[in-house]
Amino acid sequence: MSNADSPPIDIESLTKYYGDVRGVEALTFTVERGEIFGFLGPNGAGKSTAIRLLLGLLKPTEGVASLLGRDVTDRNELRDAKRHVGYLPSDVTFYDRVTGAAVLDHFGRLRGDERRDELLERFPVPLDRNVNAYSSGNRQKLAVVAAFMHEPELAIMDEPTSGLDPLVQNEFYELLEERQAAGRTSFFSSHVLSEVRRVCDRVGIIRNGRLIELDTVENILAAGGTIATVRLAEDPPAAALEFPGVARVDRQDGTYRLALAREFDALIDRLSEYTVLEMEVREASIEDVFMHFYGETDDGTADSEVTEEDTRR
Numbered sequence: 335m336s337n338a339d340s341p342p343i344d345i346e347s348l349t350k351y352y353g354d355v356r357g358v359e360a361l362t363f364t365v366e367r368g369e370i371f372g373f374l375g376p377n378g379a380g381k382s383t384a385i386r387l388l389l390g391l392l393k394p395t396e397g398v399a400s401l402l403g404r405d406v407t408d409r410n411e412l413r414d415a416k417r418h419v420g421y422l423p424s425d426v427t428f429y430d431r432v433t434g435a436a437v438l439d440h441f442g443r444l445r446g447d448e449r450r451d452e453l454l455e456r457f458p459v460p461l462d463r464n465v466n467a468y469s470s471g472n473r474q475k476l477a478v479v480a481a482f483m484h485e486p487e488l489a490i491m492d493e494p495t496s497g498l499d500p501l502v503q504n505e506f507y508e509l510l511e512e513r514q515a516a517g518r519t520s521f522f523s524s525h526v527l528s529e530v531r532r533v534c535d536r537v538g539i540i541r542n543g544r545l546i547e548l549d550t551v552e553n554i555l556a557a558g559g560t561i562a563t564v565r566l567a568e569d570p571p572a573a574a575l576e577f578p579g580v581a582r583v584d585r586q587d588g589t590y591r592l593a594l595a596r597e598f599d600a601l602i603d604r605l606s607e608y609t610v611l612e613m614e615v616r617e618a619s620i621e622d623v624f625m626h627f628y629g630e631t632d633d634g635t636a637d638s639e640v641t642e643e644d645t646r647r
């Protein structure tokens with residue numbers, strides 16, 4: 335089956351175990367044409383596994399997946415789909431002893447390269463140099479050009495902005511937005527909430543291999559997308575700071591942490607009953623989102639890495 339009306343990505347009950355280790359379990363979702371879809375989760379959540387399944391690089395333990403209406407477990411259908419897909423892996427590797435230009439020539443011959451020159455202007459790299467001498471940022475930029483120069487219907491990207499400096503990241507987000515305006519679809523994984531928030535229409539949150547949330551970014555953040563941290567001269571019980579719009583209040587070492595909707599009137603109103611010694615308001619990080627949904631952060635080191643990165647942004 336393959337036709338223009340098929341959703342670019344369609345996944346049902348997709349499951350992958352590596353022996354006893356769960357990669358992903360029972361993933362079911364559809365990405366619609368023209369969407370920018372963010373696949374968000376901490377390290378080890380299963381993002382790369384899902385992407386590698388979609389690209390036919392791994393065989394599912396169970397379930398089905400199709401790209402642009404083609405079954406990814408069928409070799410011929412997969413090959414057909416891939417001509418319309420741009421793939422940006424997380425660990426970009428090229429044969430080391432070739433120049434950047436030769437890498438692009440190779441992919442150009444396979445799939446086309448009508449946007450090559452324009453993309454190279456936006457994501458410049460030292461084309462005549464061997465890719466083994468590239469910095470990681472240049473490697474990533476070369477991979478962006480290679481993934482997009484044939485103007486793919488669907489782009490699938492595994493943490494595409496890692497290693498890119500902020501200006502290049504912006505250029506990249508603009509590229510996704512232009513694609514969207516032209517009705518093209520982009521799917522990318524990330525563990526950085528701020529970028530998902532900036533460009534994505536919908537987001538799927540994956541944790542421990544399972545999809546735990548699938549909604550628009552606005553809806554996911556509606557209740558707890560803003561974090562206010564306050565220190566008061568008084569010592570009211572945390573419940574005293576619960577008012578409409580507050581999703582959660584935690585108290586630690588005399589500091590109150592409120593996850594709330596972006597409506598400040600009620601907050602200011604309530605705080606006016608106390609003496610505010612310190613106050614900070616910021617956007618929620620991915621860790622805050624997990625805290626909000628589950629009452630706790632993920633275990634292990636993964637989330638602390640994420641928090642550090644996220645709060646730097």
Ligand SMILES: Nc1ncnc2c1ncn2[C@@H]1O[C@H](COP(=O)(O)OP(=O)(O)OP(=O)(O)O)[C@@H](O)[C@H]1O
Nearest residue numbers: 352355356357375376377378379380381382383384
């Ligand atoms: N080849 C493999 N063999 C065994 N286990 C694996 C393999 N690849 C991934 N896993 C395990 O599957 C789970 C999901 O890993 P995956 O790489 O898909 O997560 P991720 O969300 O992409 O993480 P990251 O953000 O760190 O790239 C983890 O527990 C990981 O250890």
